Amino acid sequence: MNDILSNNSQDLNDFLSEYMNKWKIPGMAVGIIKDDEIIYCNGLGLRDVNKNLNVTKDTLFAIGSASKSFTSLSxxxxxxxxxxxxxxxxxxxxxxxxxxxxxxxxHLTLRDMLCHRSGLPRHDILWYTNPSLSRKELVDKIKYLEFSKDFRETWQYNNLMYATAGYLVELVTGMTWEEFVKLRILEPLGMNSTNFSVEALKEYSDYSKPYAQKGEEINQIDFRKLDSVAPAGSMNSSLTDMLKWLSLHLNKGKVNGKQIISERTISELHSPQLPCELIPLKFDELQFSSYALGWFVEAYRGRKHVNHGGNIDGFCSYTSFLPDENIGVVILTNLNNPVCAMPIAYHIYDKLLGYDHSDFCEKLEDEAAKMMKAMEAATKPTINSKKDNSTPSHSLEEYTGIYENPAYGSLQIEVKDNSLKLIYNNIDYTLNHKCYDIFTMTIMEYYLVDVTFNYDSTGNIKSVSIPFEETVKEILFIKCK
Incomplete structure (x- = not known):
């Protein structure tokens, strides 16, 4: 193997600095383990742009869906x-x-839940905009959710199944998922700074603010509270702590000479269960992609690669290792870009494995740029009908009221400043008229959706339909007052 740190870490620092500038990443922490030794551990850039505070190896970042691997280990x-x-x-x-x-x-089993083959699509709006739901309330709402595929038919990423798995930990042990993970995983590993909520994050003196890119600008955004769905993505951690987590997996479940999970079971967590394609990228370096139990598994240049990214408002993380080569990489960033961390890991692996002329980073950068442009384009209205901008068939006041759905809860329509407003989970959305009884609104920052009002045989508005989950029928909210 070539050692990218044979002289010093300057070459890697230069690469990371150049990469951060290219991707407009405010701050980043990167660590590498090779043959049970930490060979690189560094914070770069800023954790707080306004206050000019630097990232350190102990800066806390939200790790998003990398939390799923803690749930599967539990x-x-x-x-x-x-x-x-x-x-x-x-x-x-x-x-x-x-x-x-x-x-x-x-027939649903934990294996089905942990490898995303339940048949249930994401239904993420259910939890994304409603932090007040308890975990039990969230699990209880699953019975109302429409399936998009048959049971075990295919892979469909699903945060609700991980929330349910975390709730099951509570039912079996009498401890909350957070208490169990802290007692059985974080404390044995010495992951003393890692926590489970935005509130706990802010109590720590060294934490990163979240940032997002819009156009050419990078702006600080709000933290996302994830308490109800925490087992799917609420954890916050530092590079120091995540390298301990990575070491546990490279050492097949052993820490400080103690086996906290059997070698056989942790091997099962790392074993492919079914094919998947999280990001539709086709490169010669990647021979296949599959999902295990809380981890993605692929063949990278013919080598087994176990990994999981984490993407939540303002943060992108990547935890990854090549078990047979005993190499692993942790990357934590404070930019809301779903693939900004991944190319760094591949660059590091290529250097350590002796591939000096990889263009994988550039190819992935091109694909990521296309993805971001497509997401931004989704917010721009398109003209689909000659009827666009026709007058609404009812007065604005007739659309107002409270509308309810058993899974998604209630929403309110009201008139404000001569236009319709939709209020859902304490968030105000402006409804822009499209045609007749159809309006549009933007959800989750990027997605422009149609909001369709339905009326009964007497012409009175009786319900509103919103495609909160695009793989199933529109979610129907019945007018109740």
């Missing part, structure tokens, strides 16, 4: 103890659990 520990089984229907442990698809309800 399940694995309980499997070792005989308290759970990966292939037993979860109805055995949670008799009250219900789904719309009754066959799936009776």
């Amino acid at each position: 399940i694995g520990i309980l499997v070792d103890e005989g308290k759970l089984d990966l292939d037993t229907p979860i109805k055995k442990y949670m008799p009250s659990f219900e789904m719309q698809n009754k066959y799936a309800e009776e």
Whole structure:
């Protein structure tokens, strides 16, 4: 192997600085483990642009969906103890659990949940804009959600299944998921700064602010509270702590001579379960992509590569390792870009493996730029009909009222400043008229969707339909007052 740090870390520092400038990343922390030794550990850039505060190896970042691997490890520990089984229907442990698809309800296992093959699509709006839901309330709403695929038909990434797995940990142990992870994983590893909420993050003296790019500008944005869906993506951690987490996996479940999860079970967590394609990228370096249990597994240049990214408002993380080569990389950033960390890991692996002329970074940068432009374009209205901008068929006051859906809760329509406003989970959305009883609004910053009002045989508005989950029928909210 070539050692990219054979003389000093300056070459890597120069690459990372250039990369940060190109991708407009305010701050970053990068660490590398090779043969059980930390060979690089550094913070670069700023954790707070306004106050000019530097990133350190101890700066806390939100790690987003990389939290899922902590949930799968928790399940694995309980499997070792005989308290759970990966292939037993979860109805055995949670008799009250219900789904719309009754066959799936009776047969769904933890393996199905942890490898995303339940048949249920994301339904992310359910939790994304409603931080006040309890975990139990969130799980109870699953019974109202429409499936987009048959049970075990295909891979569909699903945060709700991980929230349910975390709730199951609570039912089996009597501890919340947070308490269990802290006691059984964080404390044995000495991950003393890692926590589970925005509130806990802000109590720490060294934490990063979240940033997002819009056009050419980078702006600070709000933190996203994820308490109800925490087992899917709420954790905050530092480079120092995440290198300890990475070492646990490279050492097959052992820390300080103690096996906190059996080698057999952690191997199962790292083993492919079904093919998947999170990001539709086709490169010669990647031979296949699959999902294991809380981890993606691919063949990178013929080598097994276990990894998971984490993307939540203002942050992008990447935890990755080549188990057979005993190399791993952790990358934490404070930019809201879903693929900005991934190319760094591939660059580091190429250098360590002796591939000096890889253009993988440039190819992935091009694809990421296309993705970001497509997301921005989604907010721009398109003219689909000659009827666009026709007069609404009802007065604005007739659209107002409270509308309810058993899963998605209630929303309110009101008139303000001579236009319609939709209020959902304490967020105000402006409704722009498109044609007749159809309006548009932008959700989750990027997505422009149609809001369609429906009326009964007497012409009175009775409901509103919104495509909060694009893979199923529009979500129907019934007017109740």
